[in-house]
Amino acid sequence: MSSTASNIDNTAPAARAPFVFATCKQGWEKALKDEAKSVPEGLRPAFMRPGLITWKCEVPPTADFVLPGIFARMSGHSIGTCKDAADLASKLGELKTHTLKLHVYPREFPEDGLPTDEWSRIDAFRTRLLKSLRDAGVAMDDDAETVLGDTVLDVIVEDDLTAPFFAGWHRHGAHSNPSPGGIPRAVIPIESPSRAWLKLVQALAFAGLETKGTHPLRGKIAVELGSAPGGASYALLQRGMRVMGIDPGAMDPRVLNFRTPQGGIPFKHLQMPAGEVAPEFLPPQADVLISDLNLAPAVMIRLVRKMQDQVHASLLILTLKINDRAVFAGLKENLTAIRDFAPGPVRATHLPGNRDEICVVAGQLG
Structure with missing residues (x-):
């Protein structure tokens, strides 16, 4: 967070754009459009590219507009396609009177993560854009990290960074995804036992537990259902957790042989189905309960x-599998069932690394 964050004017611009936007995982545009049908602003699809949809609003949206639901990765007010920084600055209107955060992220995003060198290209583009906007008289904050109430300028780029880009803006709210564009900067490491590593890291970012310079999971206890071969467990161990993995399958040796800096053994494997675990085998209290069970x-x-x-x-x-239409249609009922025993508010999203499944986060780390 920048040292000037507390001085930023976060008042909503008075002007209301008649169009809004949302991004999603490519191939899931229909699910996003179906969710948009229930929005009270009365949204009519206006423009669509893979992973990006805009709508015209029959009712002017409020400054803190967000598209509710599961499949919108990021949403807000649409500014439109811009050919360069000068074109963007000319379209900002009353936004130019406010100090803005700048988030730049790709429209096309591989499900296994964007390589570091690609993020470096995008960061260099962001630096140039930030300077050009300042030169055009727009008040910009250097720091991309957001706090509640920040007004964020969203710039969605193509692989060719010289091509026109899409721009929009949103008000950062209590339930906004903390990662720019809803895209955590994580790539599956070579040593990871499985791609469950990536899904778990993205879920932690969605839960606000991947903040730079902090170690909120260190020393905490996790119980994971469906842990084999160990991708998610490995990510938890890397973050200093003690993990109990429950799965009849075999765990990867890199998980079983993981050691703390002091030489301790932080992982325990209960090699049995989750439904057969007797209470005496479990810790009396866990901080995090995780499930990626391949079950209905x-x-x-x-x-x-x-x-x-x-x-x-x-x-x-939790990971909910949605690999058939009946399950997809019953998502609301499933989320209601989780709320019945959840330790706190329930939020659901379609992570960049999710396939035919969604991620559910309930409660918060104690």
Whole structure:
């Protein structure tokens, strides 16, 4: 967070754009459009590219407009396509009277993460854009990290950074994704046992637990259902957690042989189905309960509820499989079932690394 953050004018601009935008994972545009049908502003699709949709509003949206639901990765007010920084500055209107944060992120995003060198290209573009906007008289904050109430300028770029880009803006709210564009900067490491590593890291970012310079998970206890071969467990161990993995399958040796700096063994494997674990094998209290069980959501939810009754975790991170239409249609009912035993508010999203599944985060780390 920048030292000037507390001095930033976060008052909403008075002007209201008649168009709004949302981004999503490519291939999931229909799910995003279906969710938009229930928005009270009365949204009519206006423009669509893979991973990006705009709508015209029948009712002017409020400054803190956000597209509710699961599949919008980022949403807000649409500014439109811009050919360069000068074109963008000319379209900002009353936004120019406010200090803005700048988020720059790609429209096309590989599900296994964007390589570091690609982020470096985008960061260099952001630096140039930031300077050009300042030169055009726009008040910009250097820091991309946001706090509640910040007005954020969203710039969505193509692979060719010389091509026109899309711009919009949003008000950073209590439930806004903390990562610019809803895209955490994580790439599966070579040593990871599975791509579950990436999904777990993205879920932690969604939960606000991947903040630079902090170690909120260190020393905490996690119980993971469906842990084999160990990608998510490995990510938790890297962050200093003690982990109990429950799965009849075999764990990767890199997980079993993981050691703390003091030589301790932070991982324990219960090699049995989650439904067969007796209470005496479980810790009396866990901080995080995680499930990536490859089961129908209703079955998974019953198992998680039973486990939560034993470990009383303050944070749940769950994966719901949605690989058929019936399950997709029942998402609301599944989320309601989770709310019945969740330790706190329930939020759901379609992570960049999710395939036919969604991530549910409930409660917060105690």
